[in-house]
Amino acid sequence: MKRRKGKPMSDLDRAILETYRVARACSGDRFIDTAFDVLGKYVPFDSARWATASATPAGVVFHAPHLVNEVPDWDNRYGEIRSKDTAARFMLTHPGTTGNFHSLTSLTGPDNAALLDYTRKVKHANALITAHKDFTTGYTLTIGLFAAHVDRQYSEQERQFVEFLYPHLMEAWAVNQSLQIERYRSRIWSVAMCLPPGLITLCEPAFFDLLRAEWPGGHGGHVLPPVLIELLGSGADGHRGRHAVFRFERHPKFAFVRARLATSVDLLTEREREVAECVASGLTHKEVARRMSIAPATVRNHLQAIHRRIGARNNAELVALLQRDNL
Incomplete structure (x- = not known):
């Protein structure tokens, strides 16, 4: 009986397997950079952004974005055109869909002159941008890949590749965060993982119970209370409250906040x-x-x-x- 040959593994299959492998192998500080390394093997880019975002009347605000090869003053330049960012509006209204943007063809006319100038200065001539809303936290999670040269337009095949891989990148990130939290979990401590200035991206349910015990009626959403945000930014080791105790462990891109009930x-x-x-x-x-x-x-x-x-x-x-x- 002849042995049937299996179907050859596609590039997408390889990328998915590599993504989950690095989720388990990398530290929290290294995961996003390593995930971008995997993605770059199949869809080349000159710069990239992985961020948590929220919509405001003035436009999209990116919270503690993880940047790869972006120009040093990217955030200041973006603030000048935030309200005009059509790609950001697309990602908010088309969750899970990767948008393919070519600045010379999509940013025509005088109304887009400032935005076109911005793409030239930050070297975003072409972009693949994907996002979705995390209904648990209320934040929008987004990944953007950018090509600097106007002639380096992304193909439909590359757009689809990123769109298919995107949910696996997000799931792998959640796996990586969970594994990092596991290192700090104990019988008496509950743990949360936070992005600056105090956005809670992942935590144990008991952590929220302790926040409510310490600040009854004064805490809501996936954001640390102002007291903890101030202490986290000041370099303090933590906070001893009347009902709960909080400890900080800072990393370059995020922080762990541990909490337990106060004792004698x-x-x-x-x-x-x-x-x-x-x-x-x-x-x-x-x-x-x-x-x-x-x-x-x-x-x-x-x-x-x-x-x-x-x-x-x-x-x-x-x-x-x-x-x-x-x-």
Whole structure:
């Protein structure tokens, strides 16, 4: 009996497999660049943009866009023509459809003069732009590929290739984010992944419960509360609230925000916390006193107050409570 030959794998099949492979192999900081490397093997481009966007009366606003080979002042130049961006309007009204834009033929007439000049300055003579709305977060997710030379028009085959691959790129990104979050998940901590300034792209349901516990009635949508946004931008380690505790871990393109319920350990003053951490590290009363430039008797007084406040009967229980709360 003759063995039947399988159907040869298409370029699209290869790209899909590579995309999901890098989703599992790459760190969160590297995934988008690596996904663009995969895409560029099949649809060459000179620059690219992967972004979360939202519509405003003044036009589309891109939040923390991931840019590849874009001109340094791209965002300032875009702000000047934001309200005139016909490609952005197309992506909002045609979700999931890749638009193929050739500036010389699509931007004719005096009304488009400023937009045509913008495409020349930022080297976007040709573009393939795809987007869809994430109904969970309310944001629009978008990918744009750009060719600098006017003669490098994208073909219909390339347009279709990007359109078919796009949902796999988005799904692979979600897989990659989930895997990154898994690294920080624990029994007591819930995790969210955020883009600057504080857009929550992925999180565990318990994270929202903790936000509502700390800011009842004052939090809605997939955006961090203003207090956390300010602290995240200031370089602070986190925030200790009345009902919940938040910790930040920053990366070049995003940040993880961990949250847990507040416990008795969080009631300690900064001085008491310092004493508790010294004891937890194995220092004796005299060693703690020398490190903190206080008397050994003061260390004992602090420890007695600490034990009462958190309900620890001895230093062993104190250490266990500190370890439980990851302090």
